Amino acid sequence: MGVNNGLTLQEGPTTKASTEQCDHKPLAHYLSLLCFMLTIVTLLQTLCLVQITFTSQSRSIAQEKKLQDLTNRLRKLNQSHHLLFTQYPALSQYCPTINSSTGDRECRPCLADWKLNGDKCFYFSEDRADWISSQYRCMSLGGAVATVKTEEEQEFLFKTAQSLSQGDSYWLGLRGSGVEGTWQWSDGTPLENGPQFWYHQPDITGESNELCGRLTPADNYRRSWFISRCSGQLRRICERRQASLQ
Ligand SMILES: *[C@@H]1O[C@H](CO)[C@@H](O)[C@H](O)[C@H]1NC(C)=O
Ligand SMILES: *[C@@H]1O[C@H](CO)[C@@H](O)[C@H](O)[C@H]1NC(C)=O
Numbered sequence: 468m469g470v471n472n473g474l475t476l477q478e479g480p481t482t483k484a485s486t487e488q489c490d491h492k493p494l495a496h497y498l499s500l501l502c503f504m505l506t507i508v509t510l511l512q513t514l515c516l517v518q519i520t521f522t523s524q525s526r527s528i529a530q531e532k533k534l535q536d537l538t539n540r541l542r543k544l545n546q547s548h549h550l551l552f553t554q555y556p557a558l559s560q561y562c563p564t565i566n567s568s569t570g571d572r573e574c575r576p577c578l579a580d581w582k583l584n585g586d587k588c589f590y591f592s593e594d595r596a597d598w599i600s601s602q603y604r605c606m607s608l609g610g611a612v613a614t615v616k617t618e619e620e621q622e623f624l625f626k627t628a629q630s631l632s633q634g635d636s637y638w639l640g641l642r643g644s645g646v647e648g649t650w651q652w653s654d655g656t657p658l659e660n661g662p663q664f665w666y667h668q669p670d671i672t673g674e675s676n677e678l679c680g681r682l683t684p685a686d687n688y689r690r691s692w693f694i695s696r697c698s699g700q701l702r703r704i705c706e707r708r709q710a711s712l713q
Pocket of ligand 1: 541542546549
């Protein structure tokens with residue numbers, strides 16, 4: 468302790484003297500150092516700013532390019548979309564516009580007013596005609612008078628007819644030949660190949676009149692087919708396949 472004190476006391480004056488002597492020198496040093504540091508900081512800041520500007524500029528250039536690309540692709544898509552709908556008018560029938568302000572479309576397997584069941588679309592007319600005219604009217608819509616190939620189909624046609632007919636009957640695509648005593652569907656297949664839903668099993672052997680089959684939606688779908696003269700004026704059920712690209 469004593470030694471330390473002695474040393475401090477001894478060297479005290481010398482230290483003090485040198486501090487006083489060089490009082491302005493460190494100040495200058497300090498200032499120039501400060502200046503230097505300030506310069507460095509300013510430089511760094513500038514560098515930073517330049518980099519930020521550069522980065523954001525290149526980023527916005529990249530974004531602009533991307534936007535341009537997307538706009539071009541949208542224009543091309545819009546063009547091919549318009550081309551498709553002008554070259555294939557049937558597309559507009561199957562994919563009608565559902566919102567005229569946005570131009571949104573919805574594609575459906577059946578035309579408007581046709582009802583889908585299984586893979587067929589059915590149309591229930593309100594007007595009446597004889598059987599042959601009915602067949603032509605269905606053909607002009609791209610179909611034929613309806614055939615019934617399964618019990619499920621019969622039930623669907625019966626129920627739909629019941630809800631729409633107000634008591635009317637509908638032509639089915641069913642024709643009888645009195646000479647042969649047989650029935651045929653309008654697509655050429657013999658009736659005897661599939662299920663039958665006659666009210667009374669008809670015997671037409673020897674009949675000279677042209678006979679056709681109608682659906683009368685009373686109360687039992689299993690017994691709702693009747694014989695009619697083909698010249699009778701009835702509503703009709705048309706059928707066509709659901710839309711497909713094949
Ligand atoms: C698509 O094209 C039609 C006519 O060609 C135009 O009216 C419509 O504005 C275009 N839509 C877009 C998003 O470019
Ligand atoms: C059509 O689309 C617009 C915008 O999405 C919507 O506000 C409007 O309700 C739509 N109109 C119909 C009839 O759906």
